Amino acid sequence: xxxxxxxxxxxxxxxxxxxxxxxxxxxxxxxxxxxxxxxxxxxxxxxxxxxxxxxxxxxxxxxxxxxxxxxxxxxxxxxxxxxxxxxxxxxxxxxxxxxxxxxxxxxxxxxxxxxxxxxxxxxxxxxxxxxxxxxxxxxxxxxxxxxxxxxxxxxxxxxxxxxxxxxxxxxxxxxxxxxxxxxxxxxxxxxxxxxxxxxxxxxxxxxxxxxxxxxxxxxxxxxxxxxxxxxxxxxxxxxxxxxxx
Amino acid sequence: xxxxxxxxxxxxxxxxxxxxxxxxxxxxxxxxxxxxxxxxxxxxxxxxxxxxxxxxxxxxxxxxxxxxxxxxxxxxxxxxxxxxxxxxxxxxxxxxxxxxxxxxxxxxxxxxxxxxxxxxxxxxxxxxxxxxxxxxxxxxxxxxxxxxxxxxxxxxxxxxxxxxxxxxxxxxxxxxxxxxxxxxxxxxxxxxxxxxxxxxxxxxxxxxxxxxxxxxxxxxxxxxxxxxxxxxxxxxxxxxxxxxxxxxxxxxxxxxxxxxxxxxxxxxxxxxxxxxxxxxxxxxxxxxxx
Numbered sequence: 001x002x003x004x005x006x007x008x009x010x011x012x013x014x015x016x017x018x019x020x021x022x023x024x025x026x027x028x029x030x031x032x033x034x035x036x037x038x039x040x041x042x043x044x045x046x047x048x049x050x051x052x053x054x055x056x057x058x059x060x061x062x063x064x065x066x067x068x069x070x071x072x073x074x075x076x077x078x079x080x081x082x083x084x085x086x087x088x089x090x091x092x093x094x095x096x097x098x099x100x101x102x103x104x105x106x107x108x109x110x111x112x113x114x115x116x117x118x119x120x121x122x123x124x125x126x127x128x129x130x131x132x133x134x135x136x137x138x139x140x141x142x143x144x145x146x147x148x149x150x151x152x153x154x155x156x157x158x159x160x161x162x163x164x165x166x167x168x169x170x171x172x173x174x175x176x177x178x179x180x181x182x183x184x185x186x187x188x189x190x191x192x193x194x195x196x197x198x199x200x201x202x203x204x205x206x207x208x209x210x211x212x213x214x215x216x217x218x219x220x221x222x223x224x225x226x227x228x229x230x231x232x233x234x235x236x237x238x239x240x241x242x243x244x245x
Numbered sequence: 246x247x248x249x250x251x252x253x254x255x256x257x258x259x260x261x262x263x264x265x266x267x268x269x270x271x272x273x274x275x276x277x278x279x280x281x282x283x284x285x286x287x288x289x290x291x292x293x294x295x296x297x298x299x300x301x302x303x304x305x306x307x308x309x310x311x312x313x314x315x316x317x318x319x320x321x322x323x324x325x326x327x328x329x330x331x332x333x334x335x336x337x338x339x340x341x342x343x344x345x346x347x348x349x350x351x352x353x354x355x356x357x358x359x360x361x362x363x364x365x366x367x368x369x370x371x372x373x374x375x376x377x378x379x380x381x382x383x384x385x386x387x388x389x390x391x392x393x394x395x396x397x398x399x400x401x402x403x404x405x406x407x408x409x410x411x412x413x414x415x416x417x418x419x420x421x422x423x424x425x426x427x428x429x430x431x432x433x434x435x436x437x438x439x440x441x442x443x444x445x446x447x448x449x450x451x452x453x454x455x456x457x458x459x460x461x462x463x464x465x466x467x468x469x470x471x472x473x474x475x476x477x478x479x480x481x482x483x484x485x486x487x488x489x490x491x492x493x494x495x496x497x498x499x500x501x502x503x504x505x506x507x508x509x510x511x512x513x514x515x516x517x518x519x520x521x522x523x524x525x526x527x528x529x530x531x532x533x534x535x
Contacts (some may be wrong), residue, residue, distance in 0.1 A: 051413040073415035081409055090282065090406050091463045100403050104414035110399035136461040156414060 002065035004029045004160055004191035005050055010059035012045050019045040021214040022059070027193065032186045034202045034222065035195040037212035037234050043195035044082070046212065047162045050193070051077055063160055071160070075104040078158025080149040082165050088138030094148050095133040098123055101156035116155075123154035127181060143174020150181060160191045167198040179205045199226060253486045261380050262372040266478035266496060268387040269439035269448065274474030275394055276432050277453030278466045279425060282405040286450045287337065288322070291344035292426070293433040293445035295321030297351025297367065300434065305358055311386055311434050318430025319423075321347055348442070370441035370493030372482065379438060387435050390428050401425060402463055439478075440493035448474065451500040455507045458514045477503050 003026035012020040020042040027033045035043045048054035049061050052068030063071035071077055078101070101123070102116040112120075124130045127147035132140060140148060146166050153161050161182070167175050182192050182205060194206065202209055202222050209225035211218040213234045218225050253259040280289050296314035303313025321343055329339045355364050366374065375383075394401070400421055403411045408418040429449070436445040456470035481496030488495075509516050 048409075051409070053409060053412050072413055075414055077413050079410055079413040081407065085409065086407065087282075091457065091461050091466055092402070092406060093462070096463070097406070100399075100407070100410060101414070103399065103403060103411075103416065109396050139461075152410070 002062065003027060004031070004064060005033075005193065006062040006065075007046065007049065008060050008062075010046075010049055010056040010061060012042070012049065012054055012056055018214060020049070020056070023212070023215050024059075025210055025216050025219050027191055027208070029191055030186050030189050031208060032182055032192040032194065032206045034206035034209040034225075035193060035212055036199065036202070036209055036225065036231075041212045041234065042214050043212055044164055047079070047164055047193060047195055050160070050162060051079055073104075075156055076159050078153025078156050078161045080146065080153060080161070080163040080166060083142070083145070083168055085164075086137075086145075088145070090137060092137050093134050094129055094137055094140065095120060095124065097137050097148055098133075098151045098155050101152035101154070101158075104156065119155045119157075120151075123151040126154055127151040128177065141171065141174070142169035143171050143178070146170055146178055147174065147181070150178065154185075159189065161185060161193070163192070163194045163196075165196055166194060167196055167201050175201060199231075202226065249487065250483070253483060258373055258375070259482070259486065261375045261377070262492060263479060263482050265372055265375045265380055265383050266439055266482050266492075267475060268383050269436045270452075270474035270478030270496070271471040272387040272390050272432055273436050273445075273448035274452035274471030275391060275467060276428060277449050277451070277474075278456065278463070278470050279394075279401050279405055279453075280429070280449055281453040281457055282402075282463075283425070285425075285429075286446070287340055288426075289429060289449040290446040291325065291340045292318045292321055292429050293436070293449065294344045294351075294442055295347040296430055296433050296437070297348055297442055298354055299351075300367075300437065301351055301354040301358060305354075310382070311431055314434040314437075315427055315430040317347060318426065318433065322426055351442075366441070367437070368441045368443050369491065370437070370439050370444065372439055372492040372496075375438060383435050383438055386431055390431050390435070393424070393428060397421075397424065398467065440496055444493055444497045447497040447500060451497075451504050452477075455500075455504045458507050458511045473503055474500065 005027045007023055007025050010020055010023045023042065023046060035046060037043050045054055049056055050063060050068060052072050061068055063076055098120045099112060099116065102112065102119060103110050106112065106116065121130070124133050127150055129144060129147055129151060132144065137145065137148060166178055170178070179201065182194070186192055196202065206222050208220060209222045210216055211225050211230055211234045217233050218230050224230070254263065280286060296317050299313035299317030300310050303310045324343045325339050328334065328343065329336050352364070355367060400416060403416070404418055404421045404425070411418050411421070432449070433445050436448050440448060452470040452474040453466065455473050456466040459469055460466055477499035478496050481499040482492055484499065485492040485495035507515065512518055
């Protein structure tokens with residue numbers, strides 16, 4: 001049985017900059033895996049190799065046993081972007097954004113059918129945004145914005161969900177909602193990869209964690225990976241007490 | 246009063262001028278919605294200038310102008326992409342270098358082409374001199390661009406909003422960018438007839454930017470932007486007739502005026518509304534009991 005996400009000996013350069021250096025990890029179905037590391041440790045790059053957006057110089061990535069290019073056409077991979085990557089003044093409603101999760105299943109003009117509208121309504125209900133569905137996407141709070149993008153992944157029917165810093169600028173209540181939601185998704189068989197600075201959120205969220213510093217320093221149970229002597233390897237000091245920089 | 250409106254259209258050249266202005270305004274107005282959201286305003290300027298050598302060469306070779314324009318539009322974008330990614334020069338500088346050079350090439354070609362192509366018409370448009378066959382070309386090309394834009398509108402909007410997601414669900418953002426670019430080059434040809442190379446960029450930005458200040462719905466933007474452009478196009482042509490001023494610039498002037506009005510007076514996003522709201526908030530703070 002193949003892993004849901006299988007990254008094998010992946011090296012990525014951006015020009016002269018080494019972003020990933022022989023990274024290897026496998027995450028099984030129904031697991032929530034936290035990717036931990038400093039800025040520039042390759043977290044986002046790793047997620048982008050899984051979507052196929054970044055092609056490894058060497059090594060291989062497989063999603064459900066197939067290359068990312070095949071997986072993305074099957075609509076398997078859902079992606080929740082970093083807050084900075086989105087133009088929050090964009091004139092789309094929450095419902096419009098969630099509907100874009102369905103585009104891979106629609107005809108060439110992406111005209112929504114009843115099934116698409118239903119899937120969107122259902123996804124919005126699951127993230128508790130039904131009442132705010134007609135709001136412009138930027139008129140939501142930080143946590144609500146993240147939930148809207150998770151809803152997009154739900155509407156898509158993604159079985160591998162990638163989240164880049166889902167807790168940045170998110171209040172505690174939304175954090176709890178997102179955590180519960182991701183746990184539910186994993187219980188339903190989905191695989192969730194979360195790149196995060198927020199180490200406090202990990203124990204309640206993830207089954208396993210990966211400590212990343214261009215390569216995988218440790219991969220295992222959250223408690224083990226978050227031990228101070230391990231974190232010191234990736235952050236240079238204890239980030240649970242001091243501010244890591 | 247009614248004569249002011251009816252008298253101009255008794256002339257055939259005015260009918261053609263109005264029709265051309267209307268088609269160009271609507272097509273540019275629709276396209277401008279995506280250009281301002283993708284952040285391609287400078288790219289619009291670059292492509293609209295860069296098509297000039299293509300238009301001149303196509304004219305000389307006797308092939309459709311749109312083919313020459315599209316070829317040079319893509320050439321410009323390819324050059325910009327190559328130079329940006331293989332040198333340390335920043336993108337805005339690369340765009341500036343590429344489009345001015347191609348534009349200059351176009352001007353040189355115009356100067357050595359023995360034909361009726363008048364440089365002034367190329368630069369500033371020639372609405373009053375639009376021939377019947379010119380008008381047919383504008384209408385056909387405009388209809389084609391409009392049809393493709395409307396059929397692919399949801400994909401193009403997703404491209405503007407979140408290309409990473411578009412890629413992750415199996416769409417091809419590069420192909421969509423190329424499509425938008427091709428449509429931009431064709432639209433430049435349409436608008437060139439109306440306002441000329443220099444002012445095309447106004448028609449490619451102002452309507453979308455104006456509509457963006459009025460609504461938070463892309464679907465509404467897609468109606469408001471061409472509507473504004475249409476009103477400005479007709480207003481500009483009439484004003485130029487009665488004031489005896491050049492036509493293309495009057496159309497652009499009308500669009501600029503429309504933007505200024507909306508910028509100041511828009512109900513929610515306007516400068517005035519923001520001032521009033523801020524003043525009201527201050528008053529409430531002061532009058533609130535301690």
